[in-house]
Amino acid sequence: MAAYLLRRLLASLLTLWVIVTLTFVLMHAIPGDPFLTEARLSPQAVRNLRTYYGLDRPLSVQYATYVGNLLRGDLGRSLRSEVRDINRIVREGLPVSALLGAQALLLAIVGGVTLGVLAALGHNRWPDHLSIGVAIIGISVPSFILATLLIDVFAVKLAVLPVSLWGTWRHTVLPTVSLALTPLAYVARLTRSSMLEELSQDYVKAALTRGLSRGRVIVRHALRGALLPVVTVLGPITAGVLAGSFIIENIFGIPGIGKIFVLSISDRDYPLILSGAVVYSVLLLLANLLVDVGYTILDPRIRIAGGSR
Amino acid sequence: MMPAHPTEAAPPPELFRSRIGPAPAPPAAPLAEWHALRRLRAHRLGLAGLVMIGLLTIMAVVGPSLVPYAYDEQNMLETNEPPSARHWFGTDDFGRDVFARTWVGARISLFVGFSAALLDLLIGVVYGGISGASGGSVDLAMMRVVDLLYGIPHLLSTILFMVVLGPGLFTIIVAMVATGWLGMARLVRGQVLLLKELDYVQAAHALGVPLSRLLARHLIPNTMGPILVNLTLTIPTAIFTEATLSFLGLGVPLPLASWGTMTAEGLVTLLTGQTWRLFFPAVFISLTMFAFNAFGDGLRDALDPRLRR
Amino acid sequence: MTTDALLQIDDLRLGLRTGNGVVHALRGVSLDVRSGEVLAVVGESGCGKSVTMQALLGLFAPGQIAYRTGRVLFAGQDLLRLSEPDLRRVRGAEIGMVFQDPMVALTPTLTIGEQIGEALLAHRKVPSRDARRRVITLLEQVGVPHPEIRARQYPFQLSGGLRQRALIAAALAGGPKVLIADEPTTALDVTIQAQILALLRALQRTTDLAVILVTHDLGVVAEIAHRVAVMYAGRIVEEGTVEQILTRPAHPYTWGLLDCLPKLAGDRGRLRSIEGQPPHLMREIAGCAFAVRCPHAMEVCGPYAPPLFTAEDGHRSACWLLHPSAEPVARRTCLMAGRPG
Numbered sequence A: 001m002a003a004y005l006l007r008r009l010l011a012s013l014l015t016l017w018v019i020v021t022l023t024f025v026l027m028h029a030i031p032g033d034p035f036l037t038e039a040r041l042s043p044q045a046v047r048n049l050r051t052y053y054g055l056d057r058p059l060s061v062q063y064a065t066y067v068g069n070l071l072r073g074d075l076g077r078s079l080r081s082e083v084r085d086i087n088r089i090v091r092e093g094l095p096v097s098a099l100l101g102a103q104a105l106l107l108a109i110v111g112g113v114t115l116g117v118l119a120a121l122g123h124n125r126w127p128d129h130l131s132i133g134v135a136i137i138g139i140s141v142p143s144f145i146l147a148t149l150l151i152d153v154f155a156v157k158l159a160v161l162p163v164s165l166w167g168t169w170r171h172t173v174l175p176t177v178s179l180a181l182t183p184l185a186y187v188a189r190l191t192r193s194s195m196l197e198e199l200s201q202d203y204v205k206a207a208l209t210r211g212l213s214r215g216r217v218i219v220r221h222a223l224r225g226a227l228l229p230v231v232t233v234l235g236p237i238t239a240g241v242l243a244g245s246f247i248i249e250n251i252f253g254i255p256g257i258g259k260i261f262v263l264s265i266s267d268r269d270y271p272l273i274l275s276g277a278v279v280y281s282v283l284l285l286l287a288n289l290l291v292d293v294g295y296t297i298l299d300p301r302i303r304i305a306g307g308s309r
Numbered sequence B: 001m002m003p004a005h006p007t008e009a010a011p012p013p014e015l016f017r018s019r020i021g022p023a024p025a026p027p028a029a030p031l032a033e034w035h036a037l038r039r040l041r042a043h044r045l046g047l048a049g050l051v052m053i054g055l056l057t058i059m060a061v062v063g064p065s066l067v068p069y070a071y072d073e074q075n076m077l078e079t080n081e082p083p084s085a086r087h088w089f090g091t092d093d094f095g096r097d098v099f100a101r102t103w104v105g106a107r108i109s110l111f112v113g114f115s116a117a118l119l120d121l122l123i124g125v126v127y128g129g130i131s132g133a134s135g136g137s138v139d140l141a142m143m144r145v146v147d148l149l150y151g152i153p154h155l156l157s158t159i160l161f162m163v164v165l166g167p168g169l170f171t172i173i174v175a176m177v178a179t180g181w182l183g184m185a186r187l188v189r190g191q192v193l194l195l196k197e198l199d200y201v202q203a204a205h206a207l208g209v210p211l212s213r214l215l216a217r218h219l220i221p222n223t224m225g226p227i228l229v230n231l232t233l234t235i236p237t238a239i240f241t242e243a244t245l246s247f248l249g250l251g252v253p254l255p256l257a258s259w260g261t262m263t264a265e266g267l268v269t270l271l272t273g274q275t276w277r278l279f280f281p282a283v284f285i286s287l288t289m290f291a292f293n294a295f296g297d298g299l300r301d302a303l304d305p306r307l308r309r
Numbered sequence C: 001m002t003t004d005a006l007l008q009i010d011d012l013r014l015g016l017r018t019g020n021g022v023v024h025a026l027r028g029v030s031l032d033v034r035s036g037e038v039l040a041v042v043g044e045s046g047c048g049k050s051v052t053m054q055a056l057l058g059l060f061a062p063g064q065i066a067y068r069t070g071r072v073l074f075a076g077q078d079l080l081r082l083s084e085p086d087l088r089r090v091r092g093a094e095i096g097m098v099f100q101d102p103m104v105a106l107t108p109t110l111t112i113g114e115q116i117g118e119a120l121l122a123h124r125k126v127p128s129r130d131a132r133r134r135v136i137t138l139l140e141q142v143g144v145p146h147p148e149i150r151a152r153q154y155p156f157q158l159s160g161g162l163r164q165r166a167l168i169a170a171a172l173a174g175g176p177k178v179l180i181a182d183e184p185t186t187a188l189d190v191t192i193q194a195q196i197l198a199l200l201r202a203l204q205r206t207t208d209l210a211v212i213l214v215t216h217d218l219g220v221v222a223e224i225a226h227r228v229a230v231m232y233a234g235r236i237v238e239e240g241t242v243e244q245i246l247t248r249p250a251h252p253y254t255w256g257l258l259d260c261l262p263k264l265a266g267d268r269g270r271l272r273s274i275e276g277q278p279p280h281l282m283r284e285i286a287g288c289a290f291a292v293r294c295p296h297a298m299e300v301c302g303p304y305a306p307p308l309f310t311a312e313d314g315h316r317s318a319c320w321l322l323h324p325s326a327e328p329v330a331r332r333t334c335l336m337a338g339r340p341g
Helices: A002-029 A043-052 A059-071 A086-121 A126-140 A143-157 A169-199 A202-209 A214-232 A234-252 A257-267 A270-298 A300-305 B032-042 B044-066 B098-134 B136-150 B154-165 B169-196 B199-206 B211-222 B224-247 B259-266 B276-303 C049-056 C084-090 C112-123 C128-141 C147-151 C160-172 C190-207 C218-224 C242-247 C252-259
Strands: C007-018 C021-033 C038-042 C065-074 C095-098 C178-182 C210-215 C227-232 C235-241 C309-312 C315-317
Touching: A002 A059, A002 A270, A002 B136, A002 B154, A086 A126, A086 A169, A086 A214, A086 A234, A086 A257, A086 A270, A126 A169, A126 B276, A143 A169, A143 A234, A143 B224, A143 B259, A143 B276, A169 A214, A169 A234, A202 A214, A202 C095, A214 A234, A214 A270, A234 A257, A234 A270, A234 B154, A257 A270, A270 A300, A270 B154, B044 B098, B044 B276, B098 B136, B098 B169, B098 B224, B098 B259, B098 B276, B136 B169, B154 B169, B154 B224, B169 B199, B169 B224, B199 B211, B224 B259, B224 B276, B259 B276, C007 C049, C021 C038, C021 C049, C021 C065, C021 C210, C021 C227, C021 C235, C038 C049, C038 C190, C038 C218, C049 C065, C049 C178, C049 C210, C095 C160, C112 C128, C112 C147, C112 C160, C128 C147, C128 C160, C160 C178, C160 C190, C178 C190, C190 C210, C190 C218, C210 C218, C218 C242, C227 C242, C227 C252, C235 C242, C235 C252
Parallel strands: C038 C210, C038 C227, C095 C178, C178 C210
Antiparallel strands: C007 C021, C007 C065, C227 C235, C235 C315, C309 C315
16 A cells, blocks of 8 residues: 555656646746836846846756755745745735635535435435535536625625625635535535445345344445545545635635736736646645545555555 | 236136147347437436537527627617617627627637537547557557646646637637547547457457558447547536636637626626626526536436446 | 244235336245245246345335235234334344345445444344454354454455355344345355355254245255245245155246256256246236246136145145146156157
8 A cells, every 4th residue: 555655646746747847838938028018117127137037047947946946845936916925925825725625625525425425315305306406506507607696695685794805704605605516516416326326235235134224224334335436536626626716716805825826827927827836736636645545545445455446 | 006816716627628838929129229319318307408508509600690789899878788678688888789799608618618629539539549559558658648647737737828828719729628638538548448358359450450440440439429428528618617717817808708708797797786797698608517517417328338228 | 824934925915116117026925934944945037036035024115115915924923014123123133134146245345343243233232342252253153264353354355155154144143033045155156155055054953043045046956955935927836845846846837947957967968948038027917927938838827827736745836737627747858849858
């Protein structure tokens, strides 16, 4: 098992390196100069800025410097934002995004599994129909549309929750729900079909013949098997939540790294864009690695046989 | 419902005299292929999806011509009018007819969705087909590349490409396809590997049939099922990505209108109350995503060999 | 109807809902088994043997059942009328069941010890240390070597034979008086099969266990059964002792089954099979269900369903050939259409 995880770790690092390089190449492939739009600057000032940011040095040197800095944990300096130190920007924004993301993930997983299990148990009756309904809405309605709908209903019309910004727990409700619904739908759908599959297996019937109660069989026997496929999908789910956070933070004006990343794109703030890509990728790779670890722990066949899937 | 008890009366003795022997065999069961079509027809949600796709496509084509306004025709005397007999979906900030814009937006969103999915298909099929059919070290190398690129988050790479390539209809498609073809390639390669093991394929190969012919005539046609399903399910992802990009300001440039840009423009109406500008593009994005997802699900269920009974 | 029967099924009729309609799975099944005896229930796939066993333990969800009539008498109670909690007390503690494929009949995500242990604890409250010891004893009784190690392992870590033994141990954990073995050896190879059968025989002799053995393999029947019931299209068509059924069968279907056994010695000839297919149980069958495939069918067989006639003491067959008005038939040794035996 340890060998497998080590292999996965190395693969992740390799992918990270590819992303960093790709992003770097792309950023510097953009025609034009980031400073040309700053009309107020004199040519001398522009030259100074270019030197400061190292943009006058050959590409390979810039690349080496960049990677070197990354390895030391230095994300560089932003071109446009007020706070220049990107590390500080990330340090201030990451907890906010992390909180939002974690809440959304929790809601998606707990809500999705519960809904899926209820749907499987109440197959073809109302819990099933409810679950299918929620799944349809979650999969079809993009999160930003849902967000606007929720804002319209709860913040504008009913004025129960604040429209935007950040501060109290109330501010987290609408963003979390908007962000969580689509992943929740996928989790619910998967849990439902997985649970139905387990419930049709002979071992469920066999467990009942030993005199165990239905409840015990459902939770202790069927659910364990049913949750395994759900764990594998947690990686893409996290990716979805991370990606969705860009938009949601934007709509709700939440000061997280997602919002900053999006702003950096329209500002053409290359160091910030690069850093955003790196941070985003690191988070994702970390999540995938955790999912792999979790899966190997949960599935006895892999834990003991110690092998590849 | 329960069959009546068979006649308890004692049967008359004459009936015991003649031996009639076994009866002729009943007619054989219908062919398996028809089952798939029948099951598709029975899958109501999938059919609903197909019908909806048809309707949306028709409307995308004829919709704008149903009203006497051009989608970019401004009329400063009729700004922000709610839906009425003159403007079925109302007007926006510049007096443009929302109905016309919605269906022009449909053209763009559907065009982008279909094109991206088709290009994914083409590249994926060729790459995956060659990789799978070649086998050995070629296959291994090609798949290593795929695995590496697969780790890059799709939305991230699309955004980065858009930053580099600049806004535009075709640049969006290119940006999406850049990493979008990976899934299809993996799928096709897996299918080709399965088929390679079939006897008739090995026989053809032994008889000297060239690889390209094998691919074109035997392998690809038999993987059509899962490929088709995958295609149907990539379209909503592409539409969603386009809408997200447009929403973030990275999408189609003005004056073109896609559903994503219309939603972005319509966001401000939450505070101003002209919610029809937001409502129509939002509803149609959702309906389109739902239609393709439902149809894709129905197609998948209908083609699933395990359900064939 | 014998009074010393431990378990008695009385005219059980069951209709099940499927996606395509109602299947009349059981069309009047009557069986009984006494303690200390092995009753084999034979028939081809789809005849209703497993359905009968699952029905008597109430394993079908109410939504699946279209109709159910008849009685299943055990210890003075009708199992079909019991509430779920009462039924749960019967399952495992009075009547145990072993399924066909031990790989799918054991929960893959729990250890052997956990599964046997919880079967124990479901019926008696014992402290966990005693339970653990009891699990190891049970594993020893079913012949699992190194039980302390095996108890901590998962099903996938055991071979097919060991898994089946573990399954039997789990089924016996509650101390039942009747064990239903549903095709216990079908998924195993022949050598392991023999071991499992020997185990069942030994268990039965030491504990006076009643065993209902469901199988389609006549070799297994010859090996360990005392009495046999032959099932076809949801009904029992013949029943008797092993000796009676195997040497003097009295139903054309049983003749067909026995003729289908490949011979290892003597004139090998062609492999024989019974012409035709079993009836589709979604249609209602008026007379004898076997009539369409039976070369001895008479006009009466179509419209009238034969009751169980007594061929000899303890040996009954549901066939109009045993009616006084019918011409007796010398048993033909081949049911292939057209060719004499």
